[in-house]
Amino acid sequence: ELNSQLMSTLYKTQSNIHSDFKPHKILWPLVVKNTHCAQIGQKPTAEEAKEEQNLRNSIAWPGLLVQGLPVEFSSDPAKSYFVIQGPAEQHIGGQLVVHVHMQNFLGLPKKHGGDFLIARLHSPELGAGVAGKVYDHQDGNYTVLFPLLWAGVVWVEITMVHPSEAVVVLKRLQKEHPNRGFFKSLFRSGEVSETxxxxxxxxxxxxxxxxxTDPETGEPWFCFKPKMLGCDTRVTHYKADIKQKLITEYEAQFFQSGLNLKCPIDASGMGNVTVLPAEEQNQVKNYQTASGYYYNDSWMPLNAMDMQQFRDPAAITNCLKGKIVYMLGDSTVRQWFQYLTAFVP
Known part of the structure; x- marks a missing residue:
């Protein structure tokens, strides 16, 4: 009873402090109508414009974001918890439902959503894992859905990457400093080189x-021209630096490693279930939450794609023989390129 009275008092205190800080600034999801440097790049076709808008809609952060709250009212992963729904034994073809309840540093329930959570279901001894689909109810509560795809003991893992208060900061940086990174290119001709x-x-x-600028896509890219060399002498490209000290001391409190940055959320009650073979009378499979999963450390797609695995350099060489391979992307693609060139003689 004493604990109940204490929690009630703290909750009233939270509401009073909330009132003292009202009105909060409400941040609507950032809408960018024009691509960066659009005046230089080619004008997109109607189909490209539609595709771009669909991509933006797919990554738009759901709901409203509240800024200006005291740090004590931000999400605390150590006090938050998740609850597995259903029995301790379930079946392949079913769907595991997990409820996540976010609390602040006072141990009180959050009143708004927007936290960046990621979830996975995995069996380490089987080399198996699948990502969960997180649904934000905008009230501090979340539902995570996992497809049950293999038999054995499966563990639920929920991670808070960023609290909603940090997402506010990241969206501000996205809007005010869209080009935080600096890049350089090396130009060389004979003994002369410039960066x-x-x-x-x-x-x-x-x-x-x-x-x-790419002549086909219109994707713009420019370098300051070397003083002594031509533009055709460019030989390398690399990331030089990134702007620092763009967040305030107050904002930095939402990016503390081990406290509110990429921290696990523990279970309240059981943290795993045992998955049994599929029931004959119920063969319905709920795969809409994932495109695939790992089993025996190998990727298993769920779209009926026929996957072929290449486990030795000879098989890879035979597959790529006579082909030109274009690898476009970021540093992750570079890692694949480096792995491929190291693995294949």
Missing amino acids: RFCKMCLPLNHQPLCNY
């Missing part, structure tokens, strides 16, 4: 530019 800054957009009236 110049490069970006998607550079001031047109500052100094001469080298234009490396």
